[in-house]
Amino acid sequence: MAKIKFNKETYLRWFELMMLIRRFEEKSAQLYGQQKIRGFCHLCIGQEAVIAGTMSAITKDDNIITAYRDHGHALACGLSANSVMAELFGKETGCTKGKGGSMHMFSKEHNFFGGHGIVGGQIPLGAGIALAEQYNGTDNICVCFLGDGAVRQGALHETFNMAMLWNLPVVFVCENNEYAMGTSVERTTNVLDIYKIGAAYDMPSEQVDGMSCEAVHESMEKAVARARKGDGPTFLEIKTYRYRGHSMSDPAKYRTKEELETYKNLDPIEQVRKTLISKKWATAKALEEMEERIENEVAESVEFAENSPYPDASELYEDVYVGDYPYLTE
Amino acid sequence: MKTVQFREALREAMEEEMRQDERVFLMGEEVAEYNGAYKVSQGMLDEFGAKRVIDTPIAELGFAGIAVGAAMNGLRPIVEFMTFNFSLVAIDQVINSAAKMNSMSGGHFTCPMVFRGPTGSAGQLGAQHSQNFENWYANTPGLKVVVPSNPADAKGLLKSSIRDENPVIFMESEQMYGLKGDIPEGEYTIPIGLADVVQQGEDVTIVSFGKMMRIVEGADKALREKGINAEIIDLRTVRPIDYDTLIRSVQKTNRMVVVEEAWPLASISSELAFMVQKRAFDHLDAPVVRVTSRDVPLPYAPTLVDAYLPSVQRIVEAVDQVTYRG
Ligand SMILES: Cc1ncc(C[n+]2csc(CCOP(=O)(O)OP(=O)(O)O)c2C)c(N)n1
Ligand SMILES: [Mg+2]
Numbered sequence: 079m080a081k082i083k084f085n086k087e088t089y090l091r092w093f094e095l096m097m098l099i100r101r102f103e104e105k106s107a108q109l110y111g112q113q114k115i116r117g118f119c120h121l122c123i124g125q126e127a128v129i130a131g132t133m134s135a136i137t138k139d140d141n142i143i144t145a146y147r148d149h150g151h152a153l154a155c156g157l158s159a160n161s162v163m164a165e166l167f168g169k170e171t172g173c174t175k176g177k178g179g180s181m182h183m184f185s186k187e188h189n190f191f192g193g194h195g196i197v198g199g200q201i202p203l204g205a206g207i208a209l210a211e212q213y214n215g216t217d218n219i220c221v222c223f224l225g226d227g228a229v230r231q232g233a234l235h236e237t238f239n240m241a242m243l244w245n246l247p248v249v250f251v252c253e254n255n256e257y258a259m260g261t262s263v264e265r266t267t268n269v270l271d272i273y274k275i276g277a278a279y280d281m282p283s284e285q286v287d288g289m290s291c292e293a294v295h296e297s298m299e300k301a302v303a304r305a306r307k308g309d310g311p312t313f314l315e316i317k318t319y320r321y322r323g324h325s326m327s328d329p330a331k332y333r334t335k336e337e338l339e340t341y342k343n344l345d346p347i348e349q350v351r352k353t354l355i356s357k358k359w360a361t362a363k364a365l366e367e368m369e370e371r372i373e374n375e376v377a378e379s380v381e382f383a384e385n386s387p388y389p390d391a392s393e394l395y396e397d398v399y400v401g402d403y404p405y406l407t408e
Numbered sequence: 409m410k411t412v413q414f415r416e417a418l419r420e421a422m423e424e425e426m427r428q429d430e431r432v433f434l435m436g437e438e439v440a441e442y443n444g445a446y447k448v449s450q451g452m453l454d455e456f457g458a459k460r461v462i463d464t465p466i467a468e469l470g471f472a473g474i475a476v477g478a479a480m481n482g483l484r485p486i487v488e489f490m491t492f493n494f495s496l497v498a499i500d501q502v503i504n505s506a507a508k509m510n511s512m513s514g515g516h517f518t519c520p521m522v523f524r525g526p527t528g529s530a531g532q533l534g535a536q537h538s539q540n541f542e543n544w545y546a547n548t549p550g551l552k553v554v555v556p557s558n559p560a561d562a563k564g565l566l567k568s569s570i571r572d573e574n575p576v577i578f579m580e581s582e583q584m585y586g587l588k589g590d591i592p593e594g595e596y597t598i599p600i601g602l603a604d605v606v607q608q609g610e611d612v613t614i615v616s617f618g619k620m621m622r623i624v625e626g627a628d629k630a631l632r633e634k635g636i637n638a639e640i641i642d643l644r645t646v647r648p649i650d651y652d653t654l655i656r657s658v659q660k661t662n663r664m665v666v667v668e669e670a671w672p673l674a675s676i677s678s679e680l681a682f683m684v685q686k687r688a689f690d691h692l693d694a695p696v697v698r699v700t701s702r703d704v705p706l707p708y709a710p711t712l713v714d715a716y717l718p719s720v721q722r723i724v725e726a727v728d729q730v731t732y733r734g
Contacts, residue, residue: 117531117534165708168710168711170709176708177535177709180534182534182536194536196493196497196536198497199536227465228466230466232469233497258465260438260442266466388709388711393712394716406673407703
């Protein structure tokens with residue numbers, strides 16, 4: 079079954095999406111160095127397969143919510159490179175009008191419920207988004223992403239219990255990249271296999287190879303089917319790795335070069351490239367051309383962001399309340 | 409005197425207190441092996457070991473509560489919040505446990521402990537990472553709230569906070585950790601609850617605390633050029649508040665401008681204005697004016713950050729207003 083499903087189109091789609099995210103993030107790093115992008119900026123280079131394998135297993139009507147490492151998720155949900163890049167620049171044309179910045183991308187149109195900055199804060203929200211779908215009798219689900227560090231928040235445990243109790247159509251995805259800032263998973267817990275904590279709530283849980291789009295898709299597809307059928311939540315621990323530091327200011331001295339190289343050798347983009355070529359679904363040249371197109375798209379997004387205006391100071395008072403509000407001005 | 413960074417002053421305070429009191433220990437995210445998210449605790453793991461410099465998971469509610477329990481049972485924890493934005497996850501244990509344990513237990517249990525970390529905005533960090541809760545904590549009986557503005561005060565006040573028998577909220581700033589200043593060579597403390605009259609003046613009292621003192625310094629330069637001689641008060645502590653020093657100053661200058669980074673409603677500035685009108689009503693020649701952050705969440709874009717924060721220009725305008733020069 080699975081073999082047939084992963085056809086040429088699927089692989090091409092994975093390649094294209096992951097390459098877009100990779101090139102977009104690399105460009106973001108460069109622009110951060112040039113101080114065009116400010117504040118906290120977290121890149122997901124290395125973790126692209128988690129997003130790609132998820133997107134091929136859900137539909138446009140499903141919902142996504144995640145933490146602050148959110149550029150890739152935003153692009154995957156269909157936000158344009160222009161609107162994400164302009165947001166990183168803090169421009170009026172950004173997806174949140176320059177208000178959110180790197181950590182807070184949102185798009186209602188794309189069912190992207192955002193990037194959230196307080197570790198674990200999005201976990202109950204993800205279950206709540208699922209509750210609304212259940213309440214309205216749709217068969218849409220919510221995929222709620224979280225980090226390995228976020229698993230340590232009480233909010234996760236309260237939410238897991240209620241999500242099971244109420245059978246909510248949600249898939250919790252722990253993007254286990256082995257570190258929360260400089261702290262490795264084993265320094266924060268005795269339960270090294272994070273997926274096992276799902277057992278405490280009787281939640282179906284699984285550990286997944288996050289460098290493989292195929293593996294992510296297969297687990298996600300099962301989880302999504304379960305949620306859609308009304309059989310409740312799933313917890314996926316997806317083992318992945320971030321090639322860069324936690325944020326732009328982290329020299330990442332807490333891990334070895336060898337560890338990093340081990341993961342780079344499993345690079346999901348290169349794996350998909352190899353499959354496409356070996357199955358003769360694409361030539362190396364065709365993939366390079368696709369890469370070039372993507373690089374142009376990213377370059378254009380930078381130009382778009384550069385040429386966009388900053389929001390006017392009066393925007394401070396927009397979008398804070400629905401309706402008029404008598405702000406204190408002195 | 410010697411010149412140190414703000415972060416070094418904090419570190420010296422913790423190290424000195426930990427050397428002389430075995431009960432004192434530090435816990436928080438990334439404080440040990442990573443040497444602190446902002447390098448405040450650099451080297452402390454090496455000196456004191458993992459028993460007394462403890463890395464925690466990202467579990468603020470849990471470790472804040474664990475620290476409260478340890479304090480109830482005889483230890484003197486210092487809890488570092490990576491920033492006070494994240495203290496909201498833990499605020500139940502701070503307010504419902506630490507702040508009222510003494511009262512609720514009829515004096516059986518006290519919580520001698522410090523919750524410390526940076527407060528406020530620090531560039532373009534967006535709405536969830538740029539908040540000031542000094543007034544939230546200051547509203548709570550049972551707590552003391554210290555917000556130092558320079559390395560010398562930071563060290564002396566942190567030592568007093570660690571020695572205090574009550575829970576103390578100690579609020580720093582990412583943007584001040586690198587700030588250099590002179591501090592005394594030897595051992596010293598500064599009592600909690602005393603304001604500092606940083607500069608004597610006659611024309612207006614400008615009162616502030618924490619990082620905003622830097623903006624006040626900038627405004628003072630501009631005011632001098634205009635021939636205005638401001639008396640500048642650094643509150644240093646916002647619970648308790650040194651009202652006497654403030655009232656004495658206003659009785660002299662007859663005018664007050666408050667500068668505060670928090671939002672305006674129910675803020676420290678509201679409180680100061682209330683007490684000044686109550687105790688120095690007859691001395692006021694103008695209504696009290698305040699400069700606070702705008703009454704909205706802080707967005708990311710630089711233009712909006714500029715429009716949001718207290719600035720030199722807004723302080724100068726406020727002084728113009730209370731001196732009727734506007
Ligand atoms: C409640 C809270 N505490 C601390 C922080 C500071 N912080 C931001 S990201 C982070 C690490 C999170 O790691 P993880 O959940 O593994 O996600 P990753 O960054 O690896 O994607 C920390 C401690 C925060 N944002 N929120
Ligand atoms: Mg992580």
